[in-house]
Amino acid sequence: MVFARHETFYIRDGWLRKGLKLVNNRGFDFLKDKDAPEELGIGKNMVSSLRFWLQATNMVEKQERDSEFHASDFAEKITQYDQYFEDEGTLWLIHYNLVTNKEYATTWYWFFNIFNHKEFDEETFLHWLRNYTITEGLKIAESSLKKDFNCFINTYLVESSRKKYISPEDNINCPLRELRLLKKTDSNTYRLNSINRNSLDPLIVFYAIKKWQVENDKPLSITISNILEEECNAGKVFNLSYEDVIYYLEKLQKMKMLTVSRTSGLDAVTLEDIELEKVIDEYYREKSELR
Numbered sequence: 398m399v400f401a402r403h404e405t406f407y408i409r410d411g412w413l414r415k416g417l418k419l420v421n422n423r424g425f426d427f428l429k430d431k432d433a434p435e436e437l438g439i440g441k442n443m444v445s446s447l448r449f450w451l452q453a454t455n456m457v458e459k460q461e462r463d464s465e466f467h468a469s470d471f472a473e474k475i476t477q478y479d480q481y482f483e484d485e486g487t488l489w490l491i492h493y494n495l496v497t498n499k500e501y502a503t504t505w506y507w508f509f510n511i512f513n514h515k516e517f518d519e520e521t522f523l524h525w526l527r528n529y530t531i532t533e534g535l536k537i538a539e540s541s542l543k544k545d546f547n548c549f550i551n552t553y554l555v556e557s558s559r560k561k562y563i564s565p566e567d568n569i570n571c572p573l574r575e576l577r578l579l580k581k582t583d584s585n586t587y588r589l590n591s592i593n594r595n596s597l598d599p600l601i602v603f604y605a606i607k608k609w610q611v612e613n614d615k616p617l618s619i620t621i622s623n624i625l626e627e628e629c630n631a632g633k634v635f636n637l638s639y640e641d642v643i644y645y646l647e648k649l650q651k652m653k654m655l656t657v658s659r660t661s662g663l664d665a666v667t668l669e670d671i672e673l674e675k676v677i678d679e680y681y682r683e684k685s686e687l688r
Contacts, residue, residue: 400541402453404445404449405544406443407552412447412450415437423436425448451466454502485575489576509636514589554587602635602637603649603668609630611673618667620666625642655668
């Protein structure tokens with residue numbers, strides 16, 4: 398688990414795409430090179446931040462053959478279909494990878510999977526995050542937790558809410574704000590928004606459910622409660638209500654991705670045995686047909 402490795406910089410538009418291109422051409426270790434800032438057109442501390450975000454969003458992963466970081470299969474799949482990271486589904490997939498990465502993006506993981514507060518202020522956020530680190534047996538400086546709070550807010554807070562308190566020179570967009578997950582309700586309070594069903598595609602929801610099932614070695618038959626309540630499942634990572642989950646399950650059943658049985662008090666969901674990468678393929682194939 399790590400905190401404040403982002404050098405106080407949130408993800409900026411174009412960073413992940415440019416970083417991946419550089420990793421593919423020069424290798425991940427080049428990001429430690431003195432020439433990397435000039436190559437990327439950003440400052441030295443921003444390069445260090447970019448190295449962190451590439452890991453936190455699972456754009457790079459260590460390969461067993463040489464223990465070095467290379468572009469992940471996920472990153473290659475995204476660049477195959479959406480090389481400029483413009484599709485909304487791409488942003489949801491990046492969000493999913495970020496908030497399920499307990500090792501590198503601990504605060505982001507904690508917020509969506511553990512925190513369980515829809516409305517909060519800085520004091521509440523830091524109090525419960527501090528308690529979480531204590532429970533996990535970690536001793537983290539208060540300054541690091543505050544840096545994570547500020548970076549988290551800047552990752553998701555919609556631009557209209559930020560304009561009141563940011564300087565013009567810092568007005569650089571984080572792509573994940575497009576998901577509109579966080580808003581400011583007054584001068585000190587934030588609210589986690591309900592998702593826009595027109596924004597979050599059913600296949601992205603199925604990908605999250607399926608990945609939870611695979612990574613936790615669960616049978617193909619799970620429950621609605623699993624989807625809603627289990628860490629790293631769709632309900633948590635996308636902030637879905639019970640009504641949202643039912644909506645998506647009905648959509649996915651019509652798409653023959655799963656079967657729902659709600660008779661005799663059961664809430665069984667039987668997933669089709671589909672490879673995860675094929676779910677992403679199907680999503681982008683459908684998107685291309687709509688263009």
